[in-house]
Amino acid sequence: MFSNIKYLISVHNLSQLPKVKLPEFVVCGRSNVGKSSFLNTVTGKKNLALVGQTPGKTRAINFFEIENKFYLVDLPGFGYAKVQKTEREQWGKNIVQYFELSESIAGVFHLIDSRHEPTPLDVKMKEMINFFNVSYFPVLTKVDKLKRSERNRSKNDLKNILGEEAAGNAVFFSSLTGEGKQEIKKIILGKL
Ligand SMILES: Nc1nc2c(ncn2[C@@H]2O[C@H](COP(=O)(O)OP(=O)(O)OP(=O)(O)O)[C@@H](O)[C@H]2O)c(=O)[nH]1
Numbered sequence: 001m002f003s004n005i006k007y008l009i010s011v012h013n014l015s016q017l018p019k020v021k022l023p024e025f026v027v028c029g030r031s032n033v034g035k036s037s038f039l040n041t042v043t044g045k046k047n048l049a050l051v052g053q054t055p056g057k058t059r060a061i062n063f064f065e066i067e068n069k070f071y072l073v074d075l076p077g078f079g080y081a082k083v084q085k086t087e088r089e090q091w092g093k094n095i096v097q098y099f100e101l102s103e104s105i106a107g108v109f110h111l112i113d114s115r116h117e118p119t120p121l122d123v124k125m126k127e128m129i130n131f132f133n134v135s136y137f138p139v140l141t142k143v144d145k146l147k148r149s150e151r152n153r154s155k156n157d158l159k160n161i162l163g164e165e166a167a168g169n170a171v172f173f174s175s176l177t178g179e180g181k182q183e184i185k186k187i188i189l190g191k192l
């Protein structure tokens, strides 16, 4: 898919954000939704991001540099029940601060499990992204697990909870079959 892909840095403290500014494409979504798998599929690099580790363990913001042209940014997953409240609050603060500090966010891919309705935390996430006025792209993950007829249901859930525009822009995605990866690539290239 892309060549020259490298892991750049895990940002634990926002003073570590890359000094070299390139357009940033952010990948966010609840824990276990398939963010790491998405990164591996979109880059075509199988083991770029770690898949299926203990959920909720990734607290850092991971930057991957692609073709010296843009960054893919892997945000820690939200909504993992076993994470302590104070840590969850810190998560929220870090993400908001990252959005405030970065001047280069070109788009956000918001991953939502196609088998389930978007959660209240997804609604919050979308509101935050809207607040910062950056391009928003919902991605319905794990569609290989859906029957054809369930795709409509999945889009309808999105429409009812995140709105018509979100549903209209949503990309069906599967890291198992590779469905949707060309669409994601197009979105990225269209923004560069
Ligand atoms: N069937 C299917 N399974 C998937 C797909 N994408 C991810 N998975 C599985 O879902 C689980 C979680 O995937 P990850 O990519 O680690 O999810 P994540 O969002 O990075 O999770 P955290 O980092 O814990 O927030 C793993 O067991 C994956 O194999 C997909 O498209 N289809």
Ligand SMILES: [Mg+2]
Pocket (backbone or CB within 6 Å): 035, 036, 037, 049, 050, 051, 052, 058
């Ligand atoms: Mg992950």
